[in-house]
Amino acid sequence: MDKRIQVTRRSFMAGVSMTALMPATGLAQTGIPFENFAARARAISGFDVVPRNLMVGARTQLDTMQQRAFVAGRTAARDVDKTVLKALYTGMHRPEGQPPERFAYAQALMYAAIEDTVNVPSYCGGVPGYWAEKPESA
Template sequence: MKPAITRRDVFLGGASLAALAAGFPRGAIAQDAVTADQFIALSARLTETAASSLDTTMAGKLLEGFIESGRGPGLTLLATDTQVDTGTVANDVVAAWYSGVVDTGSGPAVAGFTEALMWNALDFTKPFAYCGGETGYWAEPPQS
């Protein structure tokens, strides 16, 4: 048995048709995707890191992952309005930069390991397989 058409259905259909006929402004429906430069500027603001010290290759991979997982509109809001609160999107951007892992539409993916900001925050360690100097360099106290 088919459900009956309600007054609400007719009203919503008419309103939708009127909006389409009037030519809804493109910006009211959706903004363009965030560009790589906008994402780097946004990331620099959120992580309080200089934009020049953020890896552009990793930024591209992170941005791609956020868009694939449906977080593009939240990124657009964050990039265009510094006062907006988008819940977890800002926290996820910071977490992705520090961990080097982004949640894509098909699961987590490594966007960058040695480029992750955690290595800057953990100044007492370095990425695996990165040498800190000649053999025995650790025997001497670090320069201050």
């Protein structure tokens, strides 16, 4: 006997709805809103504006317990604070015994701190677009 599964419009919509809800459920399990992490990162870094990709990269270096301790500002989490600050200022993560992983090197805060005097090494010789202007000696 040939048994075919009959998909009704109602069962199809129920499946689509459940699929749409699954990623939100997975993200909600961490319990740490990105805005809370970002606010704490800005507070300890001393910068009002921190690029989002830099904060996302720093956040991915921490597990859920470390993120909770960081957002809560617990004094026992000073090592976590140092980890986040290193990631924000360097744009890199250095796992134990492995080469560094760069995730936002050009946006790192170490360049924002000295942007008036030093250019990011990935730019060639001056601020972006400097070659479009006439030289001062001309």
